[in-house]
Amino acid sequence: MLMIERFLEYLRLERNYSPRTIDGYGKDLNEFESFFKNLDNYLSWETVDSDVIRDWMVHMMDKGNTATSVNRRLSALRSFYKYALKRKFVEVDPAHGVQGPKNKSxxxxxxxxxxxxxxxxxxxxxxxxxxxxxxxxxLMFYETGMRLSELTGLNCQDVDCLARNVKVTGKRDKQRIIPFGEELDRELRVYSQRRDVEIGKQAEAFFLTAKGERMTGAQVRAIVRRQLARVSTLKKKSPHVLRHTFATAMLNHEAGLESVKKLLGHESLSTTEIYTHTTFEQLKKVYKNAHPRA
Structure with missing residues (x-):
């Protein structure tokens, strides 16, 4: 207990930590001390090894603590042992090299x-x-999977209804061409005609407000949030949800991962692979509901 008090005093006087942070560190360290004393009453801060710390992590996870919570407590323990090693209160740092659980994305x-x-x-x-x-x-988000910034950056010359494709400028100004189908083609033509009549002038931007101004990201987000609320109870109702919806629909209908990667404009295939987890979750639900022995 004395070592903990010295450490907390060090945080307060020398590191100028906030009272709330110091209180949190104190609780975490006292919890760990109670844990290793319950394992073996002869254990001390000087004799604890990395296996005891790993057992503590497993114990916390078994109690329902999240990876974020466990890593926060492990961070407090690492700070404590760095301090104790520097002050020569301990001869080795058992927390050094101990890896915390990965935060689940x-x-x-x-x-x-x-x-x-x-x-x-x-x-x-x-x-x-x-x-x-x-x-x-x-429909543009759903049929192309483009990002919000890519949509608001579209100019009239980027949308080719004859060839049924749209040229977008993605991250780091990389351009790609995304094909689209008959339904979006029809909708784009209807919109374009109505826009030219309604606005009464030809602007560079493809998507325009009723005042003839280029749509901003905030305006598009507001529209998407309002429309998705009509059919979905998801907490998040953003253009990016429609991008996820596009990718998931493509994979559910047997599109290749590499093709979806190119359509989304991902640099790495590993970024696209997160959607395979999504589709697998859907398969598990289907299996659970359909199989008599599931």
């Missing part, structure tokens, strides 16, 4: 195909410029 959120079908049903929309613009934006 959340799977991408996406809409079901049935939800997208409902949202894109013509009956859900009016023939106002506002609705035509919103529906075209949704």
């Amino acid at each position: 959340p799977l991408p959120q996406f809409l079901k195909e049935s939800e997208m079908d409902r949202l894109l049903d013509p009956k859900m929309w009016t023939d106002s410029y506002k609705d035509i613009l919103a529906r075209t934006l949704i």
Whole structure:
């Protein structure tokens, strides 16, 4: 206990840590001390080894602590032992080299195909410029998987309805061409005609507000959030969710991983592979619901 108090005093006086942080470090270290004393009452801060620390991590995970929580407590322990080694309170640092659990990356959120079908049903929309613009934006994200910045950066010359492709400028100004289908082609033509009539002038930007200005990222996000709320209960309702929805739909319909990588403009295949986890989760649900012995 004395070693912990000295360490906390060091954090307060020499490192100028906040009272809240010092209190958190104290709780973490006292918890670890209680843990190793329960393992073996003869254990001390000087005799604890890396295996005891790993056992503590397993113990915390078994109790339902997240990887983030375990890593935070391990960080407190590392700081303590660095201090203790420097002050020669211990001869070795058992926390050195101990790897914490990897934080589990959340799977991408996406809409079901049935939800997208409902949202894109013509009956859900009016023939106002506002609705035509919103529906075209949704369909553009869903059928191409482009990023928000790529969409707002589109100029009229980038959209080729004859060839049915769109040229986008992605990260680090890298350009790629994305093909699209008949439905989006039809929607883009309807939108373009209505835009030219409504705005009354030819602008460089492809997507324009009713005032004839290029759409901003904030404006597009607001539209997407409002429209997705009509069919989805997802907490996150952003253009990136539609990008995830595009990638998941492509893989669910047997598109190759390399092809999806190129369409999304990913540098590395490992970035695209996260969507295979998403589709596998879907397969597990199907299996669980369909197999009589699941």
